[in-house]
Amino acid sequence: MVWRKVKEQGFNAMLLVPFFFNQYVLFLATAILVILIAFTSMDSSMHWKFNGIVNFRKALIDPKIGLIMLNTIIFVCMTLLFKVVWGFIIAVTTTYYMENKTVGSWFRTIWLLPRVSPGVVEAMLWTWIFSSSEYGVLNSLMHTLYGSAPVAWLDKYPLLINILLAGVMGSSLSMVILSSAMQSINKSYFYVAKVDGASEWSILRNLIVPFLRWPIMFLVIWQGLALLTSYESILLLTDGGPNSRSETWALYAFHKAFSSLDFGYGSAVSLFILPIVFVVIFLAYRVFGFHKLMNAAK
Amino acid sequence: MEMIKQMQAGRSQAYPRQRRLGRIKQSLPNILSIALMTVTSVPLVLLYVWIVLISFSGELIGGIFPKSFSLQNWSFLWSPNLVMDGAVYPNVWNMFGSTLTIALGTSVVEVAGSLMAGYVLSRGNFPGSKFLLQSTLLTHAFPAITGMIAAFYILNAVGLVNTLTGIILLKAFAGMGMSTWIIKGFFDEVPKHLEWASSVDGSSRFQTFIQVYLPNVWPGVVAISLFAFLSGWGEYVMVSVFLFDDRTNTLSMILHSLFVEEFHGSYGIVMALAVFYMLPCLILYFFSQQALMKMKM
Numbered sequence: 001m002v003w004r005k006v007k008e009q010g011f012n013a014m015l016l017v018p019f020f021f022n023q024y025v026l027f028l029a030t031a032i033l034v035i036l037i038a039f040t041s042m043d044s045s046m047h048w049k050f051n052g053i054v055n056f057r058k059a060l061i062d063p064k065i066g067l068i069m070l071n072t073i074i075f076v077c078m079t080l081l082f083k084v085v086w087g088f089i090i091a092v093t094t095t096y097y098m099e100n101k102t103v104g105s106w107f108r109t110i111w112l113l114p115r116v117s118p119g120v121v122e123a124m125l126w127t128w129i130f131s132s133s134e135y136g137v138l139n140s141l142m143h144t145l146y147g148s149a150p151v152a153w154l155d156k157y158p159l160l161i162n163i164l165l166a167g168v169m170g171s172s173l174s175m176v177i178l179s180s181a182m183q184s185i186n187k188s189y190f191y192v193a194k195v196d197g198a199s200e201w202s203i204l205r206n207l208i209v210p211f212l213r214w215p216i217m218f219l220v221i222w223q224g225l226a227l228l229t230s231y232e233s234i235l236l237l238t239d240g241g242p243n244s245r246s247e248t249w250a251l252y253a254f255h256k257a258f259s260s261l262d263f264g265y266g267s268a269v270s271l272f273i274l275p276i277v278f279v280v281i282f283l284a285y286r287v288f289g290f291h292k293l294m295n296a297a298k
Numbered sequence: 299m300e301m302i303k304q305m306q307a308g309r310s311q312a313y314p315r316q317r318r319l320g321r322i323k324q325s326l327p328n329i330l331s332i333a334l335m336t337v338t339s340v341p342l343v344l345l346y347v348w349i350v351l352i353s354f355s356g357e358l359i360g361g362i363f364p365k366s367f368s369l370q371n372w373s374f375l376w377s378p379n380l381v382m383d384g385a386v387y388p389n390v391w392n393m394f395g396s397t398l399t400i401a402l403g404t405s406v407v408e409v410a411g412s413l414m415a416g417y418v419l420s421r422g423n424f425p426g427s428k429f430l431l432q433s434t435l436l437t438h439a440f441p442a443i444t445g446m447i448a449a450f451y452i453l454n455a456v457g458l459v460n461t462l463t464g465i466i467l468l469k470a471f472a473g474m475g476m477s478t479w480i481i482k483g484f485f486d487e488v489p490k491h492l493e494w495a496s497s498v499d500g501s502s503r504f505q506t507f508i509q510v511y512l513p514n515v516w517p518g519v520v521a522i523s524l525f526a527f528l529s530g531w532g533e534y535v536m537v538s539v540f541l542f543d544d545r546t547n548t549l550s551m552i553l554h555s556l557f558v559e560e561f562h563g564s565y566g567i568v569m570a571l572a573v574f575y576m577l578p579c580l581i582l583y584f585f586s587q588q589a590l591m592k593m594k595m
Contacts (some may be wrong), residue, residue, distance in 0.1 A: 012418045016430075019415030020477055023433045026452075027440070033448040046454060076449060093331035102534045107335040110343055112590055116583040117346075118532030120550040121572050124557045125345055128565070134564065137345075156410075176590075200327055202398045229441035232535050236554060257447050258539050270444040281439045290432050294479055297438055 038267035046263075055268030064244050064252070071159060072248040075234075076227045077167070084165030085218055087174025092208060093230045095182040096190075108179060115172035123236035130154050158238045158246035166233050174219050182208070183214040220297030221284050225277055250275060344418040351528065353570035371566035375574070382556065383568045388547055390574070395533060396462060397548045397575075403466035404473070404530035405523045411470065412477035412522060418479065420485030420491075431482070445472070446539065453540060460543055465536055472547040473529060477522040482517035485511065521589045528579060 026249035041051045129137040132152035139150040231251035240247035257266025356368030374380040380387040458464030496506040534550040558566050
C-alpha cells in the first residue's frame, strides 16, 4: 500500500517535471540573471563587469526618458481605452441589439481576423495603408478624392497610428471576452426590463454595464499590464521612430539590449517596469483572489 | 381572446401611424448596429481581400487597382530563390520549413508539458500543489522584455542560440503556465467516478489517462494547441533576435525585411508572400472559429 502510494507520487512528480522546471528553475534563473546583469556593463562579449548602480542612474538622467515615459503613458491609456470601448461596442451590438443572431456572429467572426493573422502581416497592412509613397492606400484615396499630394503619415502621427494598430488588434480579445460575458447573462432580465417599460438607454446603463463591470475590470488589469510590457507591434510598424516619437519604455529596453547590445543598461531599463507589474498584480490578487484573476487571464 | 383581438384591430385602425413609428423605433437599435458594424467591418475584410487580389494581378492601375490576372508574383513558390527588384533572398520553402518547425515544435512541447502538469495539478493532492499553481500568476505577468535579455544569456550559455530548438523551447516554456491553467480547468470538469470505474476495471493509470481523460479534455487540447501553433507561426521578435543565420530565416523575418525595405512599388511579391504566410492561419481560422471564440487568452 505504502509502496503503491510512493509509486503514484513518483509518477505525479515525473509528470510535473517540465512545468516545475519552467515555474521555478527557469523563472528564478531569469529573474536573478536580469537583476545581476543590470548591475554590470555587459555587452555582446558577455563578460561580467559589475559597475554598481551606474545603469540605473543613467536611466534616470537619460535625456530621452521624459519623452519615452510620456509616450508610454499615452500609448497604454489610449490603446486600452480604444480596445475596451470598441470591444464593448462590438460585443453589445452583435449579441444584444442585432435581432438576427447569425448576422451578429458573422461580424464577430470578421473581428477575429486581426487576432489570427500574424503580427508581421498586421504591421505590413498598416504600413501599406499609411505608406508615404503615392501607392499607399490612404494616399491613393486622398489623391483620387481630393487630389492631394502624398503625405508621410507614419512620420506625422507615429504614436497615434501605433495606438490604432494596437487598439484594433487588441479589440478582438475584448470582443471575445465581453461577448461571452454578454451571452452568459440570463435573457429573462431583458424581458423583465422591457415589460417594465425600461428604455433601451436605461437597459444599457442599468443592466448591461453593471453585468459587464467585472470582465471590463479584468480586461483593464491584464491588458493594461500587457500593453505596458508590449513592444512588438511598435517595433514592426515604426520601430519607435521618427526621433523616438513612438518609443515606449519596453521598446527602449529592447533597443538598448538588442540594437545597441548594451545588455546591462537594457536590463536596468526593463527592471523599472517590474515594480509596477508586481504592485498591480499584488493588489489585484488581494482584491479578487487567485482563481478569479487567473480565469480572467485566460 | 376575441376581445383582445378586436381591441388590437381597433387600435391599429385608430393609430396606424403611431404603430408604424413605434415599430421603426423598436428596430432602430438593430438597424443602427448592423449599419455601424457593416461600415467598420467592410474595410477590414476589404483589406484582406485586396492583398489577395493584388498578389494575383499583373499590372496595377495607379499602383493599387488590379488590372489583369497573373501568377508572376507567386513565382517564388517554384523558383529556387525569392527574387525581388534584383535582390536575391533564400528559398521560400526553406523558410516555410523553419516557420512550421517552430510552430509545430512549440505546440508539441507546450501541450505535452501542460497536459501532464494540468492532470497532476487537477487530480493529485500533494503538499505545495496550491503554491505551484499560484506561481503561474507571476510567470504570466512577468514582462517579456525582461525575460528576453536573460533568455539570450541562457541560450548563449547552453549553446542553443541561433538554433530552432532554442526558439521552440523558449516559446513553449513562455506559454506553458497559461496553457496548464487552461487545461487544468478541463481536467477539473471530468467526474471522479469515471477514474474509479476505470481503475476498478483494472486499467493502469496510463490507460486511464488515454481512455478516460483524453477524450474529455480534448476540446481544451485542441484550443491550446491552436494557440501555441498560431503564436509560434507568428513569432517575430525572438526569431529576429536569436536567429542570425541566413539559412534559418523564417517567413515573418523575410516578410518584415521586404516591406520595410521595398515598399515603394513592387507590392505584388510582398502581398503574395504575405498571403502565403497567412494561409495556414486562415485555414485554422475557417475550421476552428468555435475554439477561437472560446479562448480568451
